[in-house]
Amino acid sequence: EVKKLISEFSGGKTPASGKIALTTPEIAENGNTVPVSFEVESPMTKDSHVSSVMLLATGNPRPGVATFHFSALSGQATATTRIRLAKTQDVIAVAKMSDGSIFMDRKLVKVTIGGCGG
DSSP, rough: OOOHHHHHHHHOOOOOOOEEEEESSEEEEOSSHHHHHEOOOOOOSSSEEEEEEEEEOOOTSOEEEEEEEOOGGGEEEEEEEEEOOOSSEEEEEEEEESSOOOEEEEEEEEESTTTSOO
């Protein structure tokens, strides 16, 4: 399902690495509230800006977490949120640029049970 969501979001294009930086904790002691943030490198001008960023959690029953929309007027393409993770899994951020290019970053987040490992 994750590959399908990325393909639909990207219009079938293969995401490249770079431009987007995803920040997550390596270990989340509580999977109910995991801090996640991203920043996309872009001049954010009318001709060159970030259109949207999709967050995915590969091990959740519904991997699509959120989609953030931007325009040149946004000034910068960055966001911070908290997500729920069912178990240890990859969190993926996919950025769509105004020229149609696609970039992706991925981080593994280990979810421990009660902060005691697991």
